[in-house]
Amino acid sequence: MDKVVYTLVTLVESVLGIFGVRALYEMPAYTVAGRLDGGVEIRSYAPRLAVETDAGGQGDGAAFGRLFRYITGANRAGGRIAMTAPVEVGGRRIAMTAPVEQGAGGTMRFFLPRAVAEAGAPEPTEPGVRLVEVPAERVAALGFSGRATPEARADREAALARALAAAGIEAREVPVFMGYDPPFAIPFLRRNEVAVRLGPP
Template identity: 35%
Template sequence: MWNKARSSAPLLIIITLLSLILEGCSLLGIRTTDEARYTVEKKVGNIEIRRYEPVMIVETYVNEPNFRDATDQSFRRLFDYISGANVSANDISMTAPVIAEPQEEKGKIVAMTSPVIASPSKTENERQGWILKFVLPDKFTINNSPQPTDPLVCLREVPEKRVAAISYSGLWSESNYQKHVNQLSDWLNSNNYSSISLASYAGYDPPWALPFLRRNEILIDVLP
């Protein structure tokens, strides 16, 4: 018994060290999760025009205008889905980023690919709620993605699209969000790009990552 315990000790030490290394990487802004695939067509400072490949997402809507309150409710639903709350009872690895999209009409989910001209997203007092989205790994399609068991969670296939992105660091705040929405919208207007979606917030880091090393983005779909 003692020898068996001693022989398993190195393995436990290795597992513990790997866990600490991965947590340390996240803390220091070194990301270990996969990301949605895209190519950069143009880059100017912290702004990029990207071409995203088709992707599967799982999403849920919360009728709550405050970002933190909405994401607290919706994150648990989506995390439960990737943790086995699906008809196959499968665990699904996370893929960055986690995307939050504001909604202007109560209870209405607007597809990200809808061909409508959208102004910058509304302020907290004007918006109705948020849709939170997790990107699924590349191997999943509309045909093989496990169906959610929660009726408030749904799957959607997003086709290839062109997206404008502005990156910044720091923690979430309404003022920081609006500041970068306005900066990206102004840049698009001055460079003759046509926006076709509301501005979404994309986060790439866990809550414990250091603020100045965090990667946040504002994403706006633009005409191809």
Template identity: 35%
Template sequence: MRKRMWMFWSVCAVAAVAVFSLSLAARAAESAPYKVVETSGNIEIREYPDLVLASTASRFSARGNDGSFMKLFRYISGNNAAGNKIEMTSPVFMEPDTAGAPGRMGFVMPQQIASRGAPAPKAGDVSIRKREGGRFAVIRFNGVMDARKADAQEQKLRQWMKTRGLESEGVAERAGYDPPFTLGPFRRNEVLIRLKSKEE
């Protein structure tokens, strides 16, 4: 019995290491650049440049199961005017639904692709758009991200911002850095809130 239990936990440990290694490999791909201005525990103030995204409508509560993820994945897999495959980058940005518009999911275009112009999507429900750069407050957390967890982290971030006298601009974004097979404890998730410029 003890031997079986030992073998079971050994297999679990090997599997966990394998998934962790795959997750690290996935993160080794190009990631959206930013500059850290301030750090406070798991919260950062970051400066982002303009980014180019392939984007489509998405319900955040569906976590990509509404087909939004696959629409964007098909785009970078060659379903574009150039027929080119585009490297998957991180993170995947997600904007929640608002009263006036559906949410959006966006894949960040690699810098080389963005600089020369991303190819036009073949699918009518995928578009290329610019994500305006700027300063963001960001909170980082692990686990499988759902609306409830993201909302709780957003409230923590807004409370921290309040203590610093920082004002927000627009809705909060969510960002996921890992593929679906990554175990919850190894997943990197973030909530980002654009900060209002002090000059405004």
């Protein structure tokens, strides 16, 4: 993509993002396979390609920077890749006395546009950044708006766990956070989600 066009598109996306408009962002395709109490969706995602890096949690600016540099030219082709949504942040549980901490020592991931994946995504040139193929999977997701504070995220993760337990669905993985909007978006217009991978479709 031409540098001037890329810059203009990014600027327009940023301005629209303030108001929660995501029309210019490509998002991974999924179908809703079912719904649970509390607004939980059971989704079936097709296979997709992502670029990821290790991250210390949701607000890790260094991790975001590494991924952003990849899509703006830090790749073998030196080309620019359109930004997509959501940005996914996953963490590993670290046992503590109480409570259990989530979101530390995990990964941050950008999903790549389908056209880029089909054409063969360029390899990252920056250490610690890697391409990963995400297989087809079922995911339980619960959306919420507002600021994705640790407290808001923990509350939604607990609600997701209750809905899954009530439906007799065992969640074997730690929830991930998916953010669809830039941090400067108007809070009540933001689309945030917590999600748990449930396995193959």
